[in-house]
Amino acid sequence: MHPEPGAVLSIRNLSKLYKDFTALDRISLDVRRGEKVVVLGPSGSGKSTLIRCLNRIEPHDSGSLHINGQTITARTDLIRLRALVGLVFQNYNLFPHLNVLDNCALAPRLVRKMPRAQAEALAMRFLQQVNIAGQARKYPIQLSGGQQQRVAIARALCMQPEIMLFDEPTAALDPEAVSGVATIMNDLAAQGITILCVTHEMRFARHIADRIVFMDQGRIMEITPPGQFFTNPQTRRAQDFLNQMIA
Amino acid sequence: MTPVMAWFRRPHATCVMVGILAAMLAGAGTARADTPPPLPGFIHDGALTVCTNPTLPPMTFVNGTDVKAVDGIDMDIARTLAAYWHVKLTVTTMDFTGLFPSLAAGRCGLVASGIIRLPQRERNFDAVAYQDTALVIVARAGTHPLGGMAELSGRKVAVQAGTSYSARMARENEALAAAGHAPMIITAYPTEEQVVQQVLLGRAFALASQDVELAYRREQLHGRVRVIFTPPYPEYRHFALYIRKDAHDRALLEQAVATLRDNGQMAAIAQKWAITPDTTQALGATAPAFHWGTFFGALTSAAFMRGAFITLAVAVLSHLTAIAISLPMALVLNGRDCVLKTGLTAYVALFRGAPTLLQLLFIWNALPQFLPFFREAWFTPFLATWLSLSINESAYQVEINRAALLAVDPAQAVAGHALGLSRGQVYRHVIFPQALRIALPPTINAFISLLKTTSLASVISVQELLAVTQIQVARTFEFTEYYAAALVYYLAMVFFFLLVQKRVERRFSWADQYRAGTHAS
Numbered sequence: 001m002h003p004e005p006g007a008v009l010s011i012r013n014l015s016k017l018y019k020d021f022t023a024l025d026r027i028s029l030d031v032r033r034g035e036k037v038v039v040l041g042p043s044g045s046g047k048s049t050l051i052r053c054l055n056r057i058e059p060h061d062s063g064s065l066h067i068n069g070q071t072i073t074a075r076t077d078l079i080r081l082r083a084l085v086g087l088v089f090q091n092y093n094l095f096p097h098l099n100v101l102d103n104c105a106l107a108p109r110l111v112r113k114m115p116r117a118q119a120e121a122l123a124m125r126f127l128q129q130v131n132i133a134g135q136a137r138k139y140p141i142q143l144s145g146g147q148q149q150r151v152a153i154a155r156a157l158c159m160q161p162e163i164m165l166f167d168e169p170t171a172a173l174d175p176e177a178v179s180g181v182a183t184i185m186n187d188l189a190a191q192g193i194t195i196l197c198v199t200h201e202m203r204f205a206r207h208i209a210d211r212i213v214f215m216d217q218g219r220i221m222e223i224t225p226p227g228q229f230f231t232n233p234q235t236r237r238a239q240d241f242l243n244q245m246i247a
Numbered sequence: 248m249t250p251v252m253a254w255f256r257r258p259h260a261t262c263v264m265v266g267i268l269a270a271m272l273a274g275a276g277t278a279r280a281d282t283p284p285p286l287p288g289f290i291h292d293g294a295l296t297v298c299t300n301p302t303l304p305p306m307t308f309v310n311g312t313d314v315k316a317v318d319g320i321d322m323d324i325a326r327t328l329a330a331y332w333h334v335k336l337t338v339t340t341m342d343f344t345g346l347f348p349s350l351a352a353g354r355c356g357l358v359a360s361g362i363i364r365l366p367q368r369e370r371n372f373d374a375v376a377y378q379d380t381a382l383v384i385v386a387r388a389g390t391h392p393l394g395g396m397a398e399l400s401g402r403k404v405a406v407q408a409g410t411s412y413s414a415r416m417a418r419e420n421e422a423l424a425a426a427g428h429a430p431m432i433i434t435a436y437p438t439e440e441q442v443v444q445q446v447l448l449g450r451a452f453a454l455a456s457q458d459v460e461l462a463y464r465r466e467q468l469h470g471r472v473r474v475i476f477t478p479p480y481p482e483y484r485h486f487a488l489y490i491r492k493d494a495h496d497r498a499l500l501e502q503a504v505a506t507l508r509d510n511g512q513m514a515a516i517a518q519k520w521a522i523t524p525d526t527t528q529a530l531g532a533t534a535p536a537f538h539w540g541t542f543f544g545a546l547t548s549a550a551f552m553r554g555a556f557i558t559l560a561v562a563v564l565s566h567l568t569a570i571a572i573s574l575p576m577a578l579v580l581n582g583r584d585c586v587l588k589t590g591l592t593a594y595v596a597l598f599r600g601a602p603t604l605l606q607l608l609f610i611w612n613a614l615p616q617f618l619p620f621f622r623e624a625w626f627t628p629f630l631a632t633w634l635s636l637s638i639n640e641s642a643y644q645v646e647i648n649r650a651a652l653l654a655v656d657p658a659q660a661v662a663g664h665a666l667g668l669s670r671g672q673v674y675r676h677v678i679f680p681q682a683l684r685i686a687l688p689p690t691i692n693a694f695i696s697l698l699k700t701t702s703l704a705s706v707i708s709v710q711e712l713l714a715v716t717q718i719q720v721a722r723t724f725e726f727t728e729y730y731a732a733a734l735v736y737y738l739a740m741v742f743f744f745l746l747v748q749k750r751v752e753r754r755f756s757w758a759d760q761y762r763a764g765t766h767a768s
Contacts, residue, residue, distance in 0.1 A: 057665055082667035093662035097680045097757050106676060107666035139757040159667060 007066075008033045008194050009054070009163060014063035016049055016218075023049045025218040026063065033162075036185060036195040038205040038226075041215035042241055047198040050215070051165040054196065055085040068162065079111060086156030090168040092148040094140040094155070100127065101136040104155045111159065119158075126154040130184055146177025153184055164188060166197035170204055182207050202245055206230055214238045283333040284503065287496040289356030293334050297325045298355035300343040302438045302721040305463035305520040306361030306378075306486065309718045313550060315710070320459075321359035323516045324377060324488075324507070328357075331503050341628070341708030342437070344409040347372070348612035350489060353622050357490055357500075361457070364487035365411050373497040376485035377504050377513070378459070382412070384476040385461060386453040387446055393476040400428040405442045405451035408435035412455040415480065440721045447471055459486075463520065467724040541725050545732035554715035555736045557629070561711060562698040564633050569640035570690075576641065577648035591645075598642035603635075604703050610635040611707040632704040640697055647693065651686035652678065684755040691748040695741050712736055 007030040016024035024046050031037050039047045052058040054065065056078055065072040067084060095103050104123035108114045114122070127133040130150040140148055149169060156164060166185070170178040178201060185195055185208050199205050205212060205226065212229040214221045214237075221235045233239050289295075299307045301317045310318035317338050329336035339355055346358050350372065363382075364374045384393065384404075393399065400423050406412040413435050420430035434451060436442045439460065445451040447468075453475065461474065488504070490496055507513050545551055576591050598606065611631045615621040655678050663673035705714030716733040720726055 055665060057661060078664075079667045079669065082665060087665040089658065089662065089665075091658065093656075093658045095659065095662070095677055095681075097684070097755075099757075107668060110672050110676065111667040141757065155666070 006033070007031060008068060009196075010064075010066040011054075012064045012066075014050075014053065014060050014065060016046075016053060016058065017061050022218050024053065024060070027218075027220055028063075029213065029220065029223070031163075031194055031196065033194055034189055034192045036189045036197070036208050036210045037213055038209035038211075039196065039198045039213045039215060040200075040202075040205060040229075040241070041221075042244075044217075045215040046218040047215050048167050049218075051087070051167055051196055051198055054163070054165055055082050055087055057087065083111060083159045084161055085163045085165060086159055086161035087165045087167065088149070088152050088156050088169050090171045092140075092145075092152040094148055094151055096140050099137055099139050100132070100143070100151050103140070103151060104158045107155070108158050123154070123158055126157040127151070129157070129187070130154045131180075144177075145172050146174065146180055149173060149177065149181060150184070153181070157188075161193070163194045163196065166195065166199075168198055168200065170199060170201050178204055179207075200245075202230070202242075214241070216241075284331065284506075285499060286332055286334070287490075287499040288493055289490050289496055290332060290334055291356065294337045295325065295329045295332065295334050295357060296337045296339065296355045297321075297357050297359050298339050298341060298346050298349050299358070299360040300346060301340050301718060302343070302440065303361040303460060304722070306459065307359065309722055311722075319361075320378065320516055320520050321361060323519070324513075325357070325359050327507055327512050327516070328503055331506065339708060340710075342706040343407065344437075345608075345612065345707055347489070348608075350491060352612055352615040353491075354615070357488055359488050361460070361486055362489060363411055363457075363483055364485040365482060367411070367414070368489065371492070372489045373492050373494075373500075374487035374489050375497065375500045375504055376487045377508075378486040378517070379484060380486055381458045381477055382415070382480055382483035383456060383458045383461060383474045384453050384478065385443075385446065385456055385472050386475045387449070388471050388473050390453075390473065390475050392474075396476070396478055397423060397426065397428060398476075399431045399453065401431070402452040403432045403434060403450070405434050405436060405445040405454040407439050407442050407456075408437050415483070416455060419478075438717060438721055440724060440726075443468070443472065443724070444726060457486075464724075537731075538725060538728050541723070541728040542731055545719065545729050546735060550715050550719070551712070551732060551736060554710060554712035555740065557709065558698065558701045558711040558713075558736075559740060561629070561632050561636065561701045561704060561709070562694065565636035565640055565701075566644075566694050566697055568633070568637035569644045572637065572641040573644040573648050576645045577652055580645065580649055581652055595642045595645055598639050603639050603700055604706065606639055607632065607635045607703055607707060628704065628707045628709045631707060632701070632709050636697065636700065636704075640693065643693055644690065647686050647689045648682070650689075651682040654685045655681045684752075687751060687755075688748065691744060695744060698740060698744070699737065 009029075009031040011027055011029045014024055014027040015022065027046075027050060029037075039050065041047050049058060053060045054067075056072065056076070059074065067081070070076070072081060095106070098106060101120055101123050104127060105114075105116070105119035108119040108122055109116060112119075124133055124136065127136055130153050132147055132150045132154065135143060135147060135151075140151070143151065149172075153164075153169075170181055173181065182204055185197070189195055195208075197205075197208070209226045211223055212226050213223050214229065214233070214235070216237050221237050222229070222233065224234065228234075229238070230242065233242060299317060299321060301307045301309050301319070303319075304310075305319050307317060307319040307321040309316065317340060322338065325336055325338065339349070341349060343360070346360055346362075347368075349355050350358050358372075362368075363380070364376050368374060384396075384399070396419050399419075404416060406416060413433055416431060416433050420433070423430050434445065436445065439456065442451075442454050442456070443464070446454050458474070458477070461472070464472075488500065490500060504513075576594075579585075579588055580591055580595075582588065611628065615626075620626075659677050659681065660673050663677040668676070701709075701711050702713035704711050705717065708714075712733055716729050719729045723729070
């Protein structure tokens with residue numbers, strides 16, 4: 001099987017094993033440029049493992065992965081790959097010893113070898129985009145969860161990736177902060193950045209998704225537009241999942 | 248060099264003068280004309296190396312505030328011997344217990360430290376007697392003289408550790424036990440002045456020492472002690488110079504000592520140090536008081552400042568080395584199982600398990616026996632201390648490092664990698680700065696502990712602060728004043744580093760919400 005033309009991300013029969021446990025079982029998925037794909041599924045279904053495989057924080061065991069037409073293997077330059085694919089974590093994972101500006105400017109300085117002034121200017125640009133530039137000199141511990149998550153998004157954006165991966169970005173946020181993150185994601189997609197987001201948050205998923213990928217036990221059960229997924233899921237497993245979430 | 252020797256070396260000396268000198272010296276029997284006597288094997292590279300523990304006046308001690316200037320009968324004899332062989336003299340000072348191991352290790356050619364000639368010692372070393380003496384039992388002034396050693400039954404007797412007195416007293420105890428008496432209670436102290444102090448404080452009833460020393464101590468003691476008995480021990484009659492076993496060297500040394508005795512140089516030295524034993528006489532005792540002049544004098548003395556500097560230098564160098572070694576060690580120990588990890592685990596267990604003093608003595612005294620490399624002159628006591636304290640401290644520091652590295656959230660490294668940082672960059676910019684904050688307080692704590700551990704180095708003759716203090720106490724008997732001055736130095740150094748710690752911790756305000764707030768605004 002060949003990657004679909006026009007897809008920024010193509011996954012073919014991707015599997016990941018932890019000893020005897022199959023975390024990902026022959027996953028196949030194509031994502032277009034600028035698309036927002038939300039991955040849903042119960043705990044342990046392999047959603048987080050999937051997106052961690054996409055920038056090789058977790059290497060896959062079999063199958064193939066193509067990003068921008070390039071096949072990702074053990075020999076791929078990880079530094080270039082990760083500049084192309086940004087990752088935002090559930091717990092933000094900001095660097096506590098650096099202030100907001102330095103958190104954002106660190107990777108451009110070290111990886112892209114940017115001079116400090118240029119890296120900071122870049123950081124300020126993305127901090128403005130996520131509307132947190134006023135806190136640039138503060139340390140992470142002084143910010144609220146929502147503010148920290150916006151800094152984490154700005155930090156990933158500073159590497160100017162084409163694909164942004166979000167691993168449950170709203171799990172630790174209050175509803176107001178959740179809608180702030182949703183707005184940012186829509187902005188990013190409008191700029192042509194492709195988004196893959198793992199979440200538990202149904203309303204959030206419905207609000208941002210172009211397509212919903214539903215996973216269970218390491219496999220993709222169905223891929224549907226959100227309107228159809230939430231009203232008329234195709235699999236029994238998805239129905240059970242939605243009933244549980246609503247109950 | 249004596250004036251006589253200097254004459255010999257003058258190139259313009261006329262035949263007449265040489266003739267006169269030769270005539271003068273003919274009776275004395277020194278080396279004739281310009282040819283020095285044959286050199287014994289323990290003289291290397293034109294130097295006679297003498298080891299001594301300068302805490303036994305008047306035999307060997309520091310007669311002033313310069314701790315490097317060793318003085319006394321033994322030193323005068325060493326100087327005279329060096330002049331006799333036309334070689335230069337090198338004096339190394341160390342703890343008494345280190346003398347014979349150092350001689351065995353070849354670190355000195357000769358031990359001259361007021362040591363009694365004893366058959367037990369002559370089993371392993373050759374001894375040449377040079378000064379008559381007698382063992383005496385000394386108690387506080389006003390104590391009645393004893394009729395015999397049996398009267399010490401059940402009493403406390405203090406002796407200097409490492410000397411033969413404790414063995415001799417043990418034999419006396421066997422005799423007491425055989426006669427159905429209670430034994431003496433023998434207590435050993437590392438230096439002679441501490442032995443005397445136990446008697447002055449009333450903690451010990453009596454002490455065993457040499458009449459020669461007591462004669463010299465009379466002035467310092469202000470007649471507070473007296474000789475109560477002189478046991479008839481035939482073997483305690485001579486101070487001896489010790490060398491490694493070598494019949495030829497021994498004959499040459501005996502010949503040299505005989506020459507000095509015959510030409511009157513020995514007598515001149517004895518007279519210089521006024522060994523005219525009259526210790527039974529008790530003078531009026533003076534009340535002990537704190538002498539502020541002595542205290543401030545010590546505080547501002549070059550000797551104390553130099554001692555404090557050496558203490559500081561040993562501690563700082565050792566700890567920096569320990570940190571440098573322990574960082575890669577911690578990374579290996581936190582990593583996957585491998586042979587290296589097993590080896591390092593054993594290293595940590597060994598050096599945390601063994602007493603620091605034992606490690607120090609092992610490296611200084613035992614190591615050169617296996618590796619002659621460490622016998623060479625470049626391996627100084629300072630280097631030995633640096634080496635052993637670095638190794639010792641690294642075993643503790645590695646645990647601090649390990650804990651600090653483990654305390655950094657592993658998600659931090661994942662976040663760094665996700666941004667494209669390399670492994671090295673993640674350590675350098677993400678993990679180390681956070682681990683440093685966690686490691687800093689226990690590290691400063693360990694350093695302060697190390698700063699005080701350096702005092703162990705006095706055992707292998709490093710002239711650090713405590714060694715300087717003890718040498719001054721041995722010279723003056725003013726315990727309180729010199730101890731207080733040392734205390735002031737140690738406290739000043741520790742408080743300085745606590746201040747540094749506070750300063751550095753303030754830089755880590757990012758970990759503290761309240762202070763980070765004040766920092767940012």
